[in-house]
Amino acid sequence: MTRDESNETDGDTEVGERGDRIDRDDVSTRTDASDDSDTSERASAGETPSDEDPSESVPVENVPSEGGTAGDATGDGANVGDTGGAFEFGSRTRTETEVDLDVDEVLADEEDNTGLFDDLLSGEPIFENKEVLRPSYTPHELPHRTDQINKMATILVSALRGETPSNILIYGKTGTGKTASAKFVSQELESTSQKYDVPCEVEYINCEVTDTQYRVLAQLANKFIEKNKAVIDNRLSELRDLRSHAAENLDALAGTEFASVDDVADRIADLEGDREEIEEVPMTGWPTDRVYTTFFDAVDYHERVVVIMLDEIDKLVEKSGDDTLYNLSRMNSELENSRISIMGISNDLKFTDFLDPRVKSSLGEEEIVFPPYDANQLRDILQHRSDIAFKDDALTEDVIPLCAAFAAQEHGDARRALDLLRTAGELAERSQADLVEESHVRQAQDKIELDRVVEVVRTLPTQSKIVLFSIILLEKNGVHNVNTGEVFNIYKRLCEEIDADVLTQRRVTDLISELDMLGIVNAVVVSKGRYGRTKEISLSVPIDETEAVLLSDSRLGDIEDAQPFVQARFDN
Numbered sequence: 296m297t298r299d300e301s302n303e304t305d306g307d308t309e310v311g312e313r314g315d316r317i318d319r320d321d322v323s324t325r326t327d328a329s330d331d332s333d334t335s336e337r338a339s340a341g342e343t344p345s346d347e348d349p350s351e352s353v354p355v356e357n358v359p360s361e362g363g364t365a366g367d368a369t370g371d372g373a374n375v376g377d378t379g380g381a382f383e384f385g386s387r388t389r390t391e392t393e394v395d396l397d398v399d400e401v402l403a404d405e406e407d408n409t410g411l412f413d414d415l416l417s418g419e420p421i422f423e424n425k426e427v428l429r430p431s432y433t434p435h436e437l438p439h440r441t442d443q444i445n446k447m448a449t450i451l452v453s454a455l456r457g458e459t460p461s462n463i464l465i466y467g468k469t470g471t472g473k474t475a476s477a478k479f480v481s482q483e484l485e486s487t488s489q490k491y492d493v494p495c496e497v498e499y500i501n502c503e504v505t506d507t508q509y510r511v512l513a514q515l516a517n518k519f520i521e522k523n524k525a526v527i528d529n530r531l532s533e534l535r536d537l538r539s540h541a542a543e544n545l546d547a548l549a550g551t552e553f554a555s556v557d558d559v560a561d562r563i564a565d566l567e568g569d570r571e572e573i574e575e576v577p578m579t580g581w582p583t584d585r586v587y588t589t590f591f592d593a594v595d596y597h598e599r600v601v602v603i604m605l606d607e608i609d610k611l612v613e614k615s616g617d618d619t620l621y622n623l624s625r626m627n628s629e630l631e632n633s634r635i636s637i638m639g640i641s642n643d644l645k646f647t648d649f650l651d652p653r654v655k656s657s658l659g660e661e662e663i664v665f666p667p668y669d670a671n672q673l674r675d676i677l678q679h680r681s682d683i684a685f686k687d688d689a690l691t692e693d694v695i696p697l698c699a700a701f702a703a704q705e706h707g708d709a710r711r712a713l714d715l716l717r718t719a720g721e722l723a724e725r726s727q728a729d730l731v732e733e734s735h736v737r738q739a740q741d742k743i744e745l746d747r748v749v750e751v752v753r754t755l756p757t758q759s760k761i762v763l764f765s766i767i768l769l770e771k772n773g774v775h776n777v778n779t780g781e782v783f784n785i786y787k788r789l790c791e792e793i794d795a796d797v798l799t800q801r802r803v804t805d806l807i808s809e810l811d812m813l814g815i816v817n818a819v820v821v822s823k824g825r826y827g828r829t830k831e832i833s834l835s836v837p838i839d840e841t842e843a844v845l846l847s848d849s850r851l852g853d854i855e856d857a858q859p860f861v862q863a864r865f866d867n
């Protein structure tokens with residue numbers, strides 16, 4: 296299990312526990328639960344209802360509203376139906392009554408609410424099923440990817456014949472449907488393999504998250520170990536049945552590989568031994584060759600063809616070189632029972648340049664390119680999804696073409712197109728409109744763009760933030776198309792103010808070029824005749840929002856009054 300997964304599990308548990316606290320049925324369940332240790336302790340200490348310290352009853356009264364002290368609550372409210380001593384009876388009766396009272400109060404409060412949510416709920420919902428527009432949804436149909444899907448299927452069909460499929464490399468820009476298509480094909484492959492009872496499995500790894508050789512091999516090893524355990528358990532239960540039938544009547548062994556009940560028992564003992572020996576790979580700590588051997592043995596435990604899908608494979612190579620791919624691609628020559636095939640997916644067309652030539656040729660046996668979608672194709676994709684996602688007639692005619700056009704301008708990214716459509720729907724819903732209209736799409740486009748800018752600016756290194764802030768200060772004071780020298784002067788003063796290192800002007804020029812590449816500023820080189828050439832810099836992002844993001848950085852937030860700094864431009 297990855298760290299993320301375990302966190303998720305923790306999170307779920309917590310939610311579950313919190314949820315328990317407000318569940319009315321659960322309150323009574325707890326009240327019924329029997330644990331009178333607390334009362335008996337007090338009874339043995341000679342307490343009676345009359346000498347009970349009033350403060351002691353507080354937790355009892357607080358049971359339903361606090362909810363968190365479930366242990367105490369169950370203890371004191373335990374024996375409602377009992378006919379125990381007067382103290383217990385009185386105490387318990389109070390508890391139960393108050394439990395109900397408090398829950399009723401909560402319910403009454405709910406009825407008297409201010410209608411905060413009622414207003415929002417009252418409008419006709421625009422969405423039928425919003426989840427369909429989220430990236431986590433895997434569509435059942437992928438328009439305009441038939442060629443690529445067919446090509447993948449033609450290569451992978453050998454797995455269903457028990458042969459090793461060629462390795463495949465899939466390239467294409469972001470949002471061109473690579474992952475969706477590959478997952479679609481693997482689901483089909485696995486279901487067909489079950490239909491024909493051919494052992495074929497697909498394992499998916501996202502190398503952006505799992506980005507070292509150790510982690511990739513450990514994750515794969517553990518997945519196969521899990522499957523092997525299930526296979527062994529299945530076989531064990533069949534064999535135990537067979538053993539008991541054969542013990543009654545030896546005919547049960549007819550047609551099996553066993554000649555006697557003892558043979559069956561031996562096989563069971565072997566499998567139990569195998570089951571016992573299986574050791575999962577910890578997420579850190581083993582030498583990599585031990586992880587590799589464990590993975591190798593787990594894959595080779597029984598006959599099967601395995602397709603390993605490495606999504607964002609370029610991230611793995613970038614982070615930890617091509618050792619993993621080298622090891623995986625040479626495994627087939629050593630495996631005895633199984634075969635593996637690799638399906639790599641990448642946004643970066645050039646990543647194979649960094650591979651060892653042997654890995655490169657083995658990995659790229661087959662290459663499939665996913666071109667960007669054009670506006671018409673995006674329109675079809677959006678139409679398919681919107682039919683399921685929105686209520687009938689919830690979109691005006693121009694919504695889908697506009698979303699498609701915006702996304703096509705980007706780089707034919709279906710993810711962006713779907714995001715736009717979903718955000719437009721959400722904005723319409725929020726403004727309680729009956730229909731999603733063109734204006735909602737335009738607002739959605741601005742919102743997504745702004746979110747992107749905010750994210751990029753927020754994560755800039757401090758020095759770049761200071762440079763950007765200098766440009767903003769100049770612009771805010773009416774100085775447009777500034778040059779590098781002007782930015783540098785303000786930058787220096789700001790650094791002194793917040794005690795940051797002052798970089799050289801040359802370095803600051805580089806940082807400006809980086810901001811240009813990120814699309815935050817626009818820097819054009821202009822010729823000044825005999826005075827040489829200079830860069831004219833202007834801001835390409837909304838000024839107020841960007842300034843707000845910069846000032847939310849604790850270091851830049853320290854800058855008291857930015858106004859005087861701008862004078863620096865004129866002081867020089």
Ligand SMILES: Nc1ncnc2c1ncn2[C@@H]1O[C@H](COP(=O)(O)OP(=O)(O)OP(=O)(O)O)[C@@H](O)[C@H]1O
Binds near residue numbers: 433439470473476
């Ligand atoms: N032809 C299509 N039909 C329907 N939905 C599509 C199609 N192509 C892409 N999508 C949707 O667009 C989104 C992005 O697709 P996907 O994740 O497959 O892109 P990708 O090429 O793998 O991108 P990245 O390289 O960024 O991971 C997903 O929600 C996917 O369902």
